[in-house]
Amino acid sequence: MSAKKGLRADSTHFTLEGAPFLILGGSIHYFRVPRAYWRDRLLKLKACGLNTLTTYVPWNLHEPERGVFLFQEQLDMEAYIRLAGELGLWVILRPGPYICAECDLGGLPSWLLQDKKMKVRTTYSGFTSAVNSYFDNLIPRITPLQFKNGGPIIAVQLDNEYGSYAKDKQYMLFIKEALLSRGISELLLTSDNHKELKNGGVDGVLQTVNMQNLSNDGLQHLATLQPNKPLMVMEFWPGWFDVWGGLHHVFAAQEMISIVRQLLDRGISINFYMFHGGTNFGFMNGANNDGTYRPQTTSYDYDAPLTESGDYTTKYHLLRNLLSTYNKKPLPEPPAVQSRRAYEPVVVSHYISLWETLQCAETHFRADDPISMENLPANHSNGQSYGYTLYQTDIHSGGELNSRKHVHDRALVFIDRELIGVLDCKTQTVKISHSKSKRTLSLLVENCGRLNYGSAMDNQQKGISGDISLEDVPLKRFSMYCLDMKPSFINRLQSQKWMSVRQKPTYPAFFRGTLVVDKPTDTFLKLPNWSKGVVFVNGRNLGRHWSVGPQKALYLPGPWLRSGDNEIMVFEELNAAEKIHFAENPEYGKTINVPIE
Numbered sequence: 001m002s003a004k005k006g007l008r009a010d011s012t013h014f015t016l017e018g019a020p021f022l023i024l025g026g027s028i029h030y031f032r033v034p035r036a037y038w039r040d041r042l043l044k045l046k047a048c049g050l051n052t053l054t055t056y057v058p059w060n061l062h063e064p065e066r067g068v069f070l071f072q073e074q075l076d077m078e079a080y081i082r083l084a085g086e087l088g089l090w091v092i093l094r095p096g097p098y099i100c101a102e103c104d105l106g107g108l109p110s111w112l113l114q115d116k117k118m119k120v121r122t123t124y125s126g127f128t129s130a131v132n133s134y135f136d137n138l139i140p141r142i143t144p145l146q147f148k149n150g151g152p153i154i155a156v157q158l159d160n161e162y163g164s165y166a167k168d169k170q171y172m173l174f175i176k177e178a179l180l181s182r183g184i185s186e187l188l189l190t191s192d193n194h195k196e197l198k199n200g201g202v203d204g205v206l207q208t209v210n211m212q213n214l215s216n217d218g219l220q221h222l223a224t225l226q227p228n229k230p231l232m233v234m235e236f237w238p239g240w241f242d243v244w245g246g247l248h249h250v251f252a253a254q255e256m257i258s259i260v261r262q263l264l265d266r267g268i269s270i271n272f273y274m275f276h277g278g279t280n281f282g283f284m285n286g287a288n289n290d291g292t293y294r295p296q297t298t299s300y301d302y303d304a305p306l307t308e309s310g311d312y313t314t315k316y317h318l319l320r321n322l323l324s325t326y327n328k329k330p331l332p333e334p335p336a337v338q339s340r341r342a343y344e345p346v347v348v349s350h351y352i353s354l355w356e357t358l359q360c361a362e363t364h365f366r367a368d369d370p371i372s373m374e375n376l377p378a379n380h381s382n383g384q385s386y387g388y389t390l391y392q393t394d395i396h397s398g399g400e401l402n403s404r405k406h407v408h409d410r411a412l413v414f415i416d417r418e419l420i421g422v423l424d425c426k427t428q429t430v431k432i433s434h435s436k437s438k439r440t441l442s443l444l445v446e447n448c449g450r451l452n453y454g455s456a457m458d459n460q461q462k463g464i465s466g467d468i469s470l471e472d473v474p475l476k477r478f479s480m481y482c483l484d485m486k487p488s489f490i491n492r493l494q495s496q497k498w499m500s501v502r503q504k505p506t507y508p509a510f511f512r513g514t515l516v517v518d519k520p521t522d523t524f525l526k527l528p529n530w531s532k533g534v535v536f537v538n539g540r541n542l543g544r545h546w547s548v549g550p551q552k553a554l555y556l557p558g559p560w561l562r563s564g565d566n567e568i569m570v571f572e573e574l575n576a577a578e579k580i581h582f583a584e585n586p587e588y589g590k591t592i593n594v595p596i597e
Helices: 035-047 077-086 110-114 125-145 171-180 194-200 218-225 253-265 314-326 487-494
Strands: 014-016 019-021 024-028 052-056 090-094 153-157 187-193 206-211 232-236 248-250 269-276 287-289 293-295 350-353 364-367 388-395 399-402 410-415 418-423 429-432 439-446 478-483 509-517 523-526 532-537 540-546 553-556 564-572 579-583 591-593
Touching: 024 035, 035 077, 035 269, 052 077, 052 269, 077 090, 077 125, 110 125, 125 153, 125 171, 171 187, 187 194, 187 232, 194 206, 194 218, 206 218, 232 253, 253 269, 253 314, 418 429, 509 579, 540 553
Parallel strands: 024 052, 024 269, 052 090, 090 153, 153 187, 187 206, 206 232, 232 269, 248 591
Antiparallel strands: 014 019, 287 293, 350 509, 364 478, 388 439, 388 478, 399 429, 410 418, 410 439, 509 564, 523 553, 523 579, 532 540, 532 564
């Protein structure tokens, strides 16, 4: 009996099971979509005329602590892939280890950065040993789901956009061997932006290109690099991601369809990144640095064919009409859209000051010098990955407090619990009034998101990463509190003494109110006249809110609510309002048009 013939790239077109095959793919990330909605989103992808699902695999979520692996519930990657297969979709898997994906540190776990010599995405032994350990756990979960074993996985991508990094010529060979030696036997791919194709390839692996328009020579360059091979746009960007303080990116539907039609007319395979973006729940978002540090928003709507909450868009309908001509059978009817509602506003009832929650901190540690989050002795020596860290020391004078660019990423500065300023990438100094009496200096430092792209990924330590000085004298003797805001921390808050909001709150603080629900339904949570912080619903971290926009509403999935009482808790840094509001529709702010070169 001959072996089943999977996806092949032996000529100018793909073949699958020996027959010509045009990849019509769409990216939907299981970790950005509530598990209760996986089936809905995949059915909508199939009803649009796509035949292939692509997804990344985020190492930082699957191994949050060294040697601790999570593949359950929201992170049940195998169930997601099997579901795609049951629905008649093929799967292209992109397991990294680096994925970019606008995730914190590009999906790499922050505990890697405890090694001061760390060189991520190279053959540095500290990195390769961590990858090997991760792949020893991950790849055996993937191999049974390959095409040759009756599963839906027809191709696997090596790392991601290595041509833009390219610090070690042996690295991609290492990743290739790491996959092959563990039983990956389907077609191997790489993907790169058009400018970096020449640096991203590896022998025996098919190259693909990422792009948004046809004005560059990416496809021609790809054809020249590997003649007589099928062409594929692994990431066709129907929109773009947003950053805090920026504008909401949109890409005109008619322009997108025109480009897609030209690609398909040429027989070029395509994958929409994203087909459905979803949400950067919790502290998942990454950041970019184009000369200025720019963290990404909680929403990952991406102006994709399916909205953040799973609605159909003009892009979806136009694309479905186009793709219907590339499908031999009539397309299935698109599933009904989830209902949404604007609940009545929730009145905030109680608060507890951050200063009163320090006993709930994961770790309280003292040292002569400030220590970065990753090196705080929290979580069984894995350090702190996300959230906030409070640094405190006593001062006996005043003058200029200088961060020396060691604050990452944003610090609220307090003297005896009174806010006196903010330190961030733009503001390095704060003036402190003179006094000879002893005062407590506190810096509440937030990891706003590690860079997910670029050459500086080895240097993404958060918190305070070196000396800070007062009048040019380095400060010493710090107390540090790990405020990671994990579920265990949020649970500990419940047993603390909360105050009625009739008493004037002391900031920063946690505020809470109760949303009473009859039938749980999707909604968007809005915080007009609030400032900055994090929202928790029934203990679940919904994401960050920030008045600078562009995003003004957080997607709250109905499955995360329950009939009856639901606790809404908001961590607010500077200014709370009396109510928490809800809306039926998102509010993504003023728009800016792409394409992106």
